[in-house]
Amino acid sequence: MEIRVEQENHHHGHDVGERLYLHRHSLVHSLASHLKIIAAIAFILIVVSTPITQWGAFIAYFLWLLTVVFIAKIPFPLLFKRALIEIPFIFFAILMPFFGSGEKIQVGPFDLYREGLIAGSGIVAKGTLGVMTAIILSTSTTAREILRGLERLRLPVLMVQIASFMLRYVNVVNDEMERMKVARESRGFEATGVKHWKVLATAAGALFIRSYERGERVHLSMLSRGYEGVLPHEEQIEHKATVWMKAMMYPLVAATIFITQLLIGKM
Amino acid sequence: MNTPSLEIKELAFAYPDGNQALYGVNLSIQKGERVALLGPNGAGKTTLVMHMNGIHPTSHGSIHVAGQLVDSKNKESIKEIRSKVGIVFQDPDDQLFMPTVAEDVAFGPYNMGLRADELNAVVNEALVLVGMLEFRDRPPHHLSFGQRRRVAVATVLAMKPEILVLDEPSSNLDPASRRELADILRSLDITIVMVTHDLPYAHEICARSVILNGGIIVADGSTHSILTNTALLAANRLELPVGFVI
Numbered sequence: 001m002e003i004r005v006e007q008e009n010h011h012h013g014h015d016v017g018e019r020l021y022l023h024r025h026s027l028v029h030s031l032a033s034h035l036k037i038i039a040a041i042a043f044i045l046i047v048v049s050t051p052i053t054q055w056g057a058f059i060a061y062f063l064w065l066l067t068v069v070f071i072a073k074i075p076f077p078l079l080f081k082r083a084l085i086e087i088p089f090i091f092f093a094i095l096m097p098f099f100g101s102g103e104k105i106q107v108g109p110f111d112l113y114r115e116g117l118i119a120g121s122g123i124v125a126k127g128t129l130g131v132m133t134a135i136i137l138s139t140s141t142t143a144r145e146i147l148r149g150l151e152r153l154r155l156p157v158l159m160v161q162i163a164s165f166m167l168r169y170v171n172v173v174n175d176e177m178e179r180m181k182v183a184r185e186s187r188g189f190e191a192t193g194v195k196h197w198k199v200l201a202t203a204a205g206a207l208f209i210r211s212y213e214r215g216e217r218v219h220l221s222m223l224s225r226g227y228e229g230v231l232p233h234e235e236q237i238e239h240k241a242t243v244w245m246k247a248m249m250y251p252l253v254a255a256t257i258f259i260t261q262l263l264i265g266k267m
Numbered sequence: 268m269n270t271p272s273l274e275i276k277e278l279a280f281a282y283p284d285g286n287q288a289l290y291g292v293n294l295s296i297q298k299g300e301r302v303a304l305l306g307p308n309g310a311g312k313t314t315l316v317m318h319m320n321g322i323h324p325t326s327h328g329s330i331h332v333a334g335q336l337v338d339s340k341n342k343e344s345i346k347e348i349r350s351k352v353g354i355v356f357q358d359p360d361d362q363l364f365m366p367t368v369a370e371d372v373a374f375g376p377y378n379m380g381l382r383a384d385e386l387n388a389v390v391n392e393a394l395v396l397v398g399m400l401e402f403r404d405r406p407p408h409h410l411s412f413g414q415r416r417r418v419a420v421a422t423v424l425a426m427k428p429e430i431l432v433l434d435e436p437s438s439n440l441d442p443a444s445r446r447e448l449a450d451i452l453r454s455l456d457i458t459i460v461m462v463t464h465d466l467p468y469a470h471e472i473c474a475r476s477v478i479l480n481g482g483i484i485v486a487d488g489s490t491h492s493i494l495t496n497t498a499l500l501a502a503n504r505l506e507l508p509v510g511f512v513i
Contacts, residue, residue, distance in 0.1 A: 144366045164365075164366065165364060167366070168364050168365070168366065168407075168408075169364070171408045172360050172408065214358075214360075214361060217356065217358070217361040218361050218362075218364055220317075220322060220356075220361075221354070221356050221361050221362045221364075222364070222374075223322060223349070224320055224322065224349055224352075224353075224354045224356075224423075225349065225353075225374055225375035225378060225422065225423065225426065226346055226349045226350060226375060226378035226379055226426070227374075227378055228346075228378060230378075231365075231374070232365075232370065232373050232374060232377035232386075
């Protein structure tokens, strides 16, 4: 008889570098990565330069962002779960309305400082839009496609190389770390508290030395194949104007919202 | 007479810390020969291999690859030498560092100046030789250890080397992968230097063996004659597996 064990939440432990990517067939997924990077940065710049007092514009940005998330077929719960990563960063922004000086306003049961409230909500709104944009990018683009995009955008070759080596070896090092952990536990060690930090620190040191030595061996094997500082990269592909337009819709709609709020503000 | 693929004369080498590894190695390997380089741990095998493509500069003696002097000071010639001597390292993870199999195989020929269709053709050809064509777009860490080793062989075959140097090619392989690799190696029309402790594997693939110990070549002959000389093996810390009869 065959006994099958179902596993929930099975993580592909091999793929530390690709955990953020969610495979879907959508317009957003199919766009070239460098166009997506440009679009994301442009969108963020427009959002950041909008004054927070134009709260109508922020609602419009947010609705537009959710539309793109929908087009990209990214589940909303996933978006919000991943957006939680910003909480430590906006923690102080949330406190700002409570500490400050000047004019006070009453919001529900709280007595808040007006300037703190404006500044704080500005950081939260802009931060959230920025983080969610990054989530759309990282969920619809594999890590190596992002690297290729950065390369096409003429990011210094050395930085792209370092990042792509990290992507390749994070799995190898992770496996190695896992094996060392298993070997420790096989000899009855379990890290439970501060008193075990010494062992963990030693293990981390050993892992560092191993990785360093591996780096030297990798370099040696690269030299043996004629490495002279340049990694192969694909030829530039020319993208048609329509593809550009599709990708640039993201910041263009934001720009329209921005201009609209400027005009309304003037009136 | 034909130019030998590899001609080493009186090669001696000491590490910067004063530890001498090679004490005058003489070795000549003809084109198309498959030679096993045997020897105990610390005999200087890896040091010798690192001299073959100029990673270690030659401090005493000389090495010629297909008639060309290995001179680590001459940048242009060393580039050519490295395309002629293809080294397959022991740990495929050290060798395969690009995001996909095809890109990794393309790394060497790209450095040699191949581009576009020509590059693509060479990559496919090398992957066919090791039976890994269908994996060309996969990331290396998704492959089994045996598959990764075969891709590692392809990465150097793509450079069309004069000599293929393999460091412990059978280590960590399961019996089937081991046999598959042996079949591949035997099918290649190329000079092979195989560094190994795996004597049955040497017997399977190489007609000729040399034993390196204490930094010199202590024996050079047919693999059969060397593996049947029990006293010679014992003197060099080499042993056939129990029960193995040639």
